[in-house]
Amino acid sequence: xxxxxxxxxxxxxxxxxxxxxxxxxxxxxxxxxxxxxxxxxxxxxxxxxxxxxxxxxxxxxxxxxxxxxxxxxxxxxxxxxxxxxxxxxxxxxxx
Numbered sequence: 240x241x242x243x244x245x246x247x248x249x250x251x252x253x254x255x256x257x258x259x260x261x262x263x264x265x266x267x268x269x270x271x272x273x274x275x276x277x278x279x280x281x282x283x284x285x286x287x288x289x290x291x292x293x294x295x296x297x298x299x300x301x302x303x304x305x306x307x308x309x310x311x312x313x314x315x316x317x318x319x320x321x322x323x324x325x326x327x328x329x330x331x332x333x334x
Contacts, residue, residue, distance in 0.1 A: 252277065259273075262276060262277065
């Protein structure tokens with residue numbers, strides 16, 4: 240079991256009686272306090288939501304297609320090149 244670190248931040252959650260009872264029952268089944276259960280469950284939910292922003296899963300065919308796109312030579316985009324090489328309007332304020 241991980242060694243507990245001191246928690247200094249709080250989070251107030253309003254529940255109705257049936258929600259509180261359901262959480263307490265689930266916590267007992269996991270041998271956790273309600274607070275520990277809420278913290279662990281909230282962190283798991285947060286990790287799932289955040290992973291949608293940072294991770295994706297591909298099967299073998301999708302991975303090969305993805306790799307092929309990454310490895311092909313870059314296209315020349317003249318409009319983008321002009322913007323990137325052009326003058327920066329913010330530079331005028333620095334002079």
